[in-house]
Amino acid sequence: MRTKILLALFFLACGGRKTLAADVTFVDSLFNDSDWSAQIVHTINHNACGTFHAEFTAFQVLTGGDPGAYRHVTHTFADGELFVAHLNNHAIWNPVTDGGISQILYSQDVNYLSGPGAPPFAVGYDLLLKQGSEYYISLFTYTQDVWVNSQRSSLTANDFTRLFGTFGIPGGPDKPDFSKSGPPIQFGFHTRNGADGCNTYVTDHGIDNWQVTIHPCDCPRQGDLAQNGVIDVNDVLAVIKVAFINGTDVQDPLCPKTRSNVNNLGPVDVNDVLYIIKTAFSNGPAPVNPCP
Ligand SMILES: [Ca+2]
Numbered sequence: 001m002r003t004k005i006l007l008a009l010f011f012l013a014c015g016g017r018k019t020l021a022a023d024v025t026f027v028d029s030l031f032n033d034s035d036w037s038a039q040i041v042h043t044i045n046h047n048a049c050g051t052f053h054a055e056f057t058a059f060q061v062l063t064g065g066d067p068g069a070y071r072h073v074t075h076t077f078a079d080g081e082l083f084v085a086h087l088n089n090h091a092i093w094n095p096v097t098d099g100g101i102s103q104i105l106y107s108q109d110v111n112y113l114s115g116p117g118a119p120p121f122a123v124g125y126d127l128l129l130k131q132g133s134e135y136y137i138s139l140f141t142y143t144q145d146v147w148v149n150s151q152r153s154s155l156t157a158n159d160f161t162r163l164f165g166t167f168g169i170p171g172g173p174d175k176p177d178f179s180k181s182g183p184p185i186q187f188g189f190h191t192r193n194g195a196d197g198c199n200t201y202v203t204d205h206g207i208d209n210w211q212v213t214i215h216p217c218d219c220p221r222q223g224d225l226a227q228n229g230v231i232d233v234n235d236v237l238a239v240i241k242v243a244f245i246n247g248t249d250v251q252d253p254l255c256p257k258t259r260s261n262v263n264n265l266g267p268v269d270v271n272d273v274l275y276i277i278k279t280a281f282s283n284g285p286a287p288v289n290p291c292p
C-alpha cells in the first residue's frame, strides 16, 4: 500500500515535472519495512573504557504512531557514537532529468520513547540525503517522550553538512550538488546517539509523517522577454521599460528571479540594462541562470 502511494506520487511528479508546474513531495506515514533501507554509516570509538558497542534496530510498528503505524528505532551503544542512515527506497531525485533543486522543505514527527535519564537524554533525528557515496544531513535533536513535529523550510545545499566520507573515508564534496548536472539524490533520515560513559545505553524512539518537498528550479528563458528564443533589441527595450518605467516583467513559475533580472543580482536596474545590451549587441555573456 505504502509503496503504491509513493510510486503514484513519484510518477505524478514525473508528469508534473515535464510541465515544471509544481513542487514534488515524498511522504511516508506508514513505514512498511520494504520501503526503507538502513545501515550504520559511521561509528566513533571513544576508546575510554574498552567497552565500545554500537548497534541499532529499525522496523515498522503498526500502532502508537502519530497516528497509527510508525518506524521504531533503537540504538544500543557504549563508549562511543553511532550514526545510522535510513533511506527511502522510492525517494530518489535525478537532477539531470528532474531538474535542479531551488529549495527543500522538510517535516517529521519524532518521539523519544525511552532511554537513560542522563546522559544522554536525547536522540538525533536529521533530514538525510545521499548523493554519490556521500551522506549529508540537516540537524534536529529530540528529548521529549511525546510526538514532536519539526519542520524546516527554504533549505538549500548550503544548509546541509557532510556527515562523513562513506564508511569513514573522507574526501567528498562538503555540500550536495543541487544543480541540474548533479548526480541522483536519495532522501531519508539519519539517527544518532553517543555516550562518554563505560556503561551500555539503549535509547528507544520513533519517527512518523516523514515528508520531503522539493521545489525545483527552472529558468528557461532569462532575458528573453519577447520569447523568440534569442536575446535581441526587443529584449533590451523590455528590460529598459522594467528598470525605468514600470514595464511588465515575466516571472517563470519555478524561477526565483524574473526574466529581466539578467545579472541575477538585486532588483532589475541599470546594471541589468547594461548587461543585456552587451549580450544583445557586443557578444557579452548570456543572462545569468539563477538556478544552482
Ligand atoms: Ca503514521
Ligand SMILES: [Ca+2]
Residues within 6 Å of the ligand: 261, 262, 263, 264, 265, 266, 267, 268, 269, 271, 272
Ligand atoms: Ca539585477
